[in-house]
């Protein structure tokens with residue numbers, strides 16, 4: 001029995017999400033209690049968005065979008081051409097939306 005690949009990425013994305021939130025709390029002097037921290041994780045975007053640094057905010061949105069794609073089964077497929085994004089690319093960057101070909105074209 002093997003672990004479905006989506007479980008691996010779900011765990012990785014959740015960990016990334018916790019890291020971003022922890023960074024935000026640190027930046028904003030957030031000496032939060034464990035209960036407050038859990039509460040904020042449950043409500044994230046809406047409650048914290050006013051205080052989020054732009055970069056971390058964008059990161060959270062990407063992470064949440066990736067988690068949503070895992071839920072609806074479209075995770076790992078290029079949003080432009082629909083091919084499967086190589087697992088190595090996803091492991092390096094679980095929020096990647098495009099295959100390398102399309103990403104390269106987007107950056108031009």
Ligand SMILES: [Zn+2]
Pocket residue numbers: 078079080081082083098099100101102103
């Ligand atoms: Zn593509």
